[in-house]
Each structure stands twice: as structure tokens, then as C-alpha cells.
Amino acid sequence: MTFTTKDFQRRMERALTQAADAGLTGVLVTPGPDLVYFLGYQPTAITERITMLVLDADHDPHLIVPLLERPDAEAAPGASAVTITDWADGTDPYAATARLLDPQGRYALSDSAWAMHLLGLQNALRETRYTSITGSLPMLRAVKDADEVERLAAAGAAAYEQIIGVRFAGRTETEIGTELARLLREHGHSQVDFTVVGSGPNGANPHHEMGDRVIAEGDMVVLDFGGLKDGYGSDTTRTVHVGEPTAKEREVFEIVKRAQQAGFEAVRPGVACQEIDRAARRVIEEAGYGKDFIHRTGHGIGLTTHEPPYMVEGEQRPLVPGMCFSIEPGIYLPGRFGVRIEDIVTVTENAGRRLNNTSHELRIVA
Ligand code: ZN
Ligand code: ZN
Ligand code: ZN
Secondary structure, eight states: OOOOHHHHHHHHHHHHHHHHHTTOSEEEEOTTHHHHHHHSOOOSSOOSSOOEEEEETTEEEEEEEEGGGHHHHHTSTTGGGSEEEEEOTTSOHHHHHHTTSOTTOEEEEOTTOOHHHHHHHHHHOTTOEEEEHHHHSTTTTTBOOHHHHHHHHHHHTSSHHHHTTSOOTTSBHHHHHHHHHHHHHHTTEEEEEEEEEEEGGGGGOTTOOOOSOBOOTTOEEEEEEEEEETTEEEEEEEEEEESSOOHHHHHHHHHHHHHHHHHHHTOOTTOBHHHHHHHHHHHHHHTTOGGGOOSOSEEEOSSSSSEEEEEOTTOOOBOOTTBEEEEOOEEEETTTEEEEOBEEEEEOSSSEEESOOOOOSOEEEO
């Protein structure tokens, strides 16, 4: 399954329409997820040599690349949708790039653009102005097309059912994490971004990745894993228990499960992102654990595993069909244990659809 020249052209047209709506001259794209989105192009190394896609309503799309990388750029899936211009070492790359810009223009620029490139352009063209692409074109990558949603669903289908079959007790977190990474690769992931294994008290730290702690009978274990499959991200969290849980552990688990469900049920077009956070948080607050839910409820996902939109208090942008994001409430009890449940959800015409569909029940592992 590959994206076609037409797909890339459609994305560039959408970007220009959204830029015009935002009162901008065009869009400047540097290597990273934005350039992958528009051209399927990722230079082998992102270096100090400037590569930039210039989208501007007044002329055809231009990709400016270092001379030595021209063959790589020409081989990119979307190369036939652009005119490629190169610059050679020893010449001024900013002067070369500036020739493609409107000297009075206002451009949206990739968030991941290097500051040195922006400063170089500002120096070459004193009157141009720049704004962040996610700030000014917030719906661009946040709203996925049907192919992208299906890739996210395929990525999300991986690994959980197998990991709960392995032995936990007596093994280190790192061993379980290594197993998870292997399963993700077995399920077609080309890149594993994270495998969190937080056992017992380590589960109470949402940023704990994994370590030498030996998992024991009686431990809650938070498993949060994801990466890229076919270019699109997966991100799943499940919390399991080694042996029979206590009543308290079950109670906390059920609250998180209900919070996750409440967040999911709040999803529909037009609802503000912050309402998803509020819906999940309300359940946890009403159960008396509000102060133990110490992070936002979710983040967007697509060509990267963390990107806008964020399901967080204060984010008033509305949900739009095609948006894909996590819903991942948690309760963290310092020194004791943590529970988090995370699914990726997409917005349909009238509700939400889960893209990773594994069970939410508290699974007992050995
Ligand atoms: Zn326990
Ligand atoms: Zn996540
Ligand atoms: Zn996660």
C-alpha cells in the first residue's frame, strides 16, 4: 500500500487552501513528518544543509535540496509532484531558497525546522514573516484521510494478546520490554518508539520506561508500547496483574476503565478537545482520585506517535471526522502502583471508533 502522486498533490492543495484561509502566502516544509506527509521523502540524515519544500499559490511546488542529495530526492514517492532545485556546497543556500519565496510573503513553517534555517531565511529576506504550521494550519495533518485511518488501525492491532501469554513473575521489566519490542516488530512495525513496563511502585511514575526491577506475584504492571508500522503510529496501554489482585487494585482499575470509556463516549464531531479530557477526568475525580491523574487525557497520532491535537483542558478546537488521538487516563499511587488504559480513537461522522480493540478487562498474568 503506497500513496500515489495524486495523494501527495491532494495534500499540497489542501495545505494551500488552508494557508489561504489563514491569510498566508504559502507553506514551507522541512525534513521530518511534514515532508513525509507531502512527498514521502525522508533524507537519510537531517543535517545542517537545508532541504525545503516551498508551497505557494503563485507557482508550482518546489523542493530545494543539497546537490549531493538530489538523487535521493528524485527517488521519493512524491517527487513527480514537485520541481526539484538544488544548491551546491560553497553557494549561499538561503539566497537560493529565497529566490523561491515572495519577499513580502507570510509563510507557515514546519515546527521541526531548524532555527538556523529560519534565521538564514530571515536574513536573506527581511520582510517575510513566519508562523508555525501546527498553529496556523491545525487541521492539516490532524485530520486523516481514510487510507491513513486504516494504516493507524493496522498499526494498533499489534502485540497485546501475545504479551499477556508470557511469564512475568521472576523476570525483569527490561526482559518484558524486549519481548514487547520483538512482538511489535513481528507485527510489522519498522520502528519501536517506546516500550514502557512499569511494575509495582514503578507503575506510579507515568514516565518510568523500564529497568532492572524483578516483577513479582502481586504486582500491577503498566504496559505502554508503540511505534511505526507502514509509516503510521501505534500506541496502546494496558495494565495487567500478576496473580490475584486485591480489592483495592480492582477498584482503582475499574475507575480507570470507566474513565477511559467516558472519554470515548464523549467523542463526536464538534465537541471541543478539552471535553474528552473533562469526561475522563470527571469519573476519576468523582471516585476521589482526581489528584492522582497527573497528565492530560490524550494526544494526536499519525506519522508520529505524539502530535496535535491534544485532549487537554484549554484546548477548545473542535473534533473533526478523521482526527485520530489517544484516550489514556490513569491513576498513579506513589510508592504503590499505577493503572493506565489507552486506546487510539478516530472521530467518525457521529461518534468515535477505537482503532485498537483489545480487551479492557483486568487480565491476570503468570
Ligand atoms: Zn497486587
Ligand atoms: Zn499515548
Ligand atoms: Zn502510550
